[in-house]
Structures are given as C-alpha cells and as structure tokens.
Amino acid sequence: xxxxxxxxxxxxxxxxxxxxxxxxxxxxxxxxxxxxxxxxxxxxxxxxxxxxxxxxxxxxxxxxxxxxxxxxxxxxxxxxxxxxxxxxxxxxxxxxxxxxxxxxxxxxxxxxxxxxxxxxxxxxxxxxxxxxxxxxxxxxxxxxxxxxxxxxxxxxxxxxxxxxxxxxxxxxxxxxxxxxxxxxxxxxxxxxxxxxxxxxxxxxxxxxxxxxxxxxxxxxxxxxxxxxxxxxxxxxxxxxxxxxxxxxxxxxxxxxxxxxxxxxxxxxxxxxxxxxxxxxxxxxxxxxxxxxxxxxxxxxxxxxxxxxxxxxxxxxxxxxxxxxxxxxxxxxxxxxxxxxxxxxxxxxxxxxxxxxxxx
Numbered sequence: 001x002x003x004x005x006x007x008x009x010x011x012x013x014x015x016x017x018x019x020x021x022x023x024x025x026x027x028x029x030x031x032x033x034x035x036x037x038x039x040x041x042x043x044x045x046x047x048x049x050x051x052x053x054x055x056x057x058x059x060x061x062x063x064x065x066x067x068x069x070x071x072x073x074x075x076x077x078x079x080x081x082x083x084x085x086x087x088x089x090x091x092x093x094x095x096x097x098x099x100x101x102x103x104x105x106x107x108x109x110x111x112x113x114x115x116x117x118x119x120x121x122x123x124x125x126x127x128x129x130x131x132x133x134x135x136x137x138x139x140x141x142x143x144x145x146x147x148x149x150x151x152x153x154x155x156x157x158x159x160x161x162x163x164x165x166x167x168x169x170x171x172x173x174x175x176x177x178x179x180x181x182x183x184x185x186x187x188x189x190x191x192x193x194x195x196x197x198x199x200x201x202x203x204x205x206x207x208x209x210x211x212x213x214x215x216x217x218x219x220x221x222x223x224x225x226x227x228x229x230x231x232x233x234x235x236x237x238x239x240x241x242x243x244x245x246x247x248x249x250x251x252x253x254x255x256x257x258x259x260x261x262x263x264x265x266x267x268x269x270x271x272x273x274x275x276x277x278x279x280x281x282x283x284x285x286x287x288x289x290x291x292x293x294x295x296x297x298x299x300x301x302x303x304x305x306x307x308x309x310x311x312x313x314x315x316x317x318x319x320x321x322x323x324x325x326x327x328x329x330x331x332x333x334x335x336x337x338x339x340x341x342x343x344x345x346x347x348x349x350x351x352x353x354x355x356x357x358x359x
Contacts, residue, residue: 009075018165020165020166022167023036024168024220025168026090029169030130033134034137034156040354041058041143042139044060044296046058046159048129048164049131049135050129050132050172051105051109051112051127051128051254052112052128052194053127053194054172056144056146057070057148057159060144067121067178069081074158077159078148079146079147080147080175081145081146081147082122082125082189082331083123083124083143083145084125084126084142084143084145085126085142086136088102088109089107091124091126095119099139108200108203109128110127111182111195111203112176112193112195113174114179115182116179129169142179150190153181162273167289176193178191178192178195178199179193188326198242201243202247204245205242206247207249207291207292207315208296209248209249209251209296210226210248210298210320211252211296211306212297213285214259215250215259215282215283216255216259216279216331217261217276217329217330217341218330218341219251220261220276220281220344221261221341222250222296222349223248225233225272225342225345227241228273229349229350230358249282252283253283253284255283256281256283258281260281261279262338264330264338267335267338268341271342272346286309290310292313292315294315294318295315295318296317296318296320297318299326299327299328300325303319316356318352320352321348322348322355
C-alpha cells in the first residue's frame with residue numbers, strides 16, 4: 001500500500017484570536033525552544049514541530065479527548081497519529097521485541113520510519129530532526145504526533161486556537177513516513193513513504209568501510225577487490241551486493257572530496273576486471289565511522305589515527321593484512337609497485353572474507 005500527499009504548512013497567524021509563540025529552529029536556543037515547547041504541551045496546548053517528514057502536531061496523549069485526533073481541527077484535514085519517542089529504548093520498555101527487532105530499530109531510527117506493532121494502538125517513531133528530538137528529550141515521555149494530510153496548503157489559523165507554540169524550519173519539506181511491520185527476524189512495508197524498500201534494505205545492510213590516507217590508491221583498490229570476491233562467492237553481480245545485505249565503501253583520513261583514483265590504481269585494477277574510473281574520494285566522518293559494522297585499515301598508523309579521532313566504534317576494526325602488518329602506500333612509485341600492492345590486497349581479501357564469516 002502506498003500513498004502520497006502534498007502539504008505546505010503556512011505558519012501565519014491571521015484570523016487567530018490568541019497568537020501562538022513562533023520560534024525559528026535555526027536561530028532560537030535549543031534549550032529555550034525545548035523548555036517553552038514542553039511547557040506548552042504540559043499545559044494542554046498543541047505544538048507544531050518540523051520533522052524530516054514534514055510538519056506534525058504534537059500533544060500530551062492524556063490531554064486528548066479523542067486519542068486519534070486533536071479537537072478543533074477542520075473536518076477537511078486528515079490526521080494520522082504516531083507515538084514519538086526520543087530513543088528506541090523508551091519504546092522497547094513498552095512492548096515485547098526480539099534481538100533481531102532491536103537490531104532493526106538501531107538501523108532505522110532515528111529516521112523517517114514508523115514501527116507498526118499489533119499490540120499497540122499507534123505506530124512508534126523516533127524522529128531524527130533536531131527540533132523534535134530536543135523536545136522529546138526534554139519532555140522525557142512519549143508524545144502523540146499527528147501527520148497532517150491535505151491536498152491544499154494549510155495555514156496555522158486552520159489548526160485552531162489550541163496551538164500554543166509553532167517551531168519553524170525553512171528546510172522542512174513535505175514528505176511522509178514509511179511504515180513497517182516487523183515480525184521477529186522479518187519485516188514488511190505497510191505504507192511506503194520517503195524511504196522505499198530498497199532504501200530500508202540498504203540501511204539494514206552490513207556496512208564495510210576500507211580506510212587509508214587519501215582514498216585514491218589503497219582503500220579504493222581494497223574496496224574494489226573485496227566487492228569482486230564477495231560477489232563471486234554470493235553468485236551475484238557487484239552492483240547487486242546491497243540487495244544481498246552488503247554496502248561496501250572506502251574513505252581516507254586525509255582525503256578530499258571528489259578526487260579520482262590515481263591513474264596507476266585504475267590501470268592495475270583494470271587487469272583484475274575492475275573499473276575504478278567512477279571512484280570519488282571521501283574523507284572519514286563521524287556518520288561513516290559510527291555506522292560501520294567493519295572498519296578495515298591499511299596500517300597501524302591509520303588505526304591509531306582513527307582511535308584518536310573517533311574514540312568509540314560500533315563495529316569491528318581490522319588491519320587489512322592482519323599479522324603481516326602494514327600495507328605501504330604505492331603512490332608515485334610506478335605501475336609495478338601498484339601491481340604488487342593489488343596482489344597483496346587480493347591475497348588478504350580472501351582471508352578477510354573467511355575471518356568475517358562471509359564465506
């Protein structure tokens with residue numbers, strides 16, 4: 001089941017007898033914003049909040065005479081309720097979940113995905129947008145969140161006088177949540193929204209990141225050869241690895257953004273049947289490192305630099321060459337050195353695949 005709608009919430013105040021407090025997320029103090037918003041909610045008011053899936057109405061669940069719909073909204077405006085949590089652990093205390101489902105939640109949250117549980121009246125959601133996350137963190141309890149569905153633009157005046165606070169964010173765009181129903185180790189899409197099934201599968205995939213210095217020689221060669229050998233073992237094309245549960249990339253501790261692989265890397269990998277011409281370098285980042293299941297570095301120096309820059313890892317960290325030590329940088333040393341480097345990488349790729357339990 002899929003659906004779409006267009007909504008453009010115009011945060012104007014004409015025709016309102018009581019003026020709501022309007023705060024700009026990009027300029028207001030996050031603490032002040034959270035305090036004023038949560039106070040309004042505690043007093044029984046509705047608040048308008050930006051999310052990664054458009055604007056929503058938020059309310060204290062106990063203040064709703066109709067749990068599925070705030071009072072005073074125009075009949076032409078459809079709403080859909082979710083229960084918003086700051087962290088997945090809050091949700092887990094209210095329902096029974098398996099270990100596999102907890103892993104699923106860690107991959108999709110925070111983000112634009114609602115979780116349908118047949119034992120609960122409303123889907124659960126852990127939003128990613130900083131404004132709503134700060135409010136949920138400050139409130140320290142789940143909130144009723146209402147998606148607003150309309151084929152026309154909605155003005156703040158249309159939402160009634162119960163709106164006490166409205167948070168604006170010019171970057172907020174109309175969208176919708178994807179709803180999924182987990183079932184032990186499986187899940188299905190109930191309603192497709194901003195994330196497709198392919199997007200979710202990519203989020204759930206095992207993320208393997210190769211790290212060197214500039215991301216133009218060693219790590220792209222390692223990424224390419226690892227993809228090739230893993231695809232051969234799985235019996236699929238390299239570009240189908242995400243469908244089989246693997247997202248493999250590379251980065252550099254001192255890399256720029258968008259640099260091509262060196263000419264010698266491209267030429268040597270072509271001898272292995274790989275094309276690196278579309279490779280573009282990327283620097284390591286908190287998001288990349290923190291979400292990786294496996295980090296594979298070229299040298300012990302890279303490992304030390306990673307530990308200094310990113311003190312906490314969620315995934316396993318390995319040296320590409322294992323007990324054989326460091327893989328030296330071939331840059332500027334000619335095709336023969338690159339060819340020898342690629343051969344070393346290829347030899348250790350098979351060992352890594354077995355060591356990581358992928359064979």
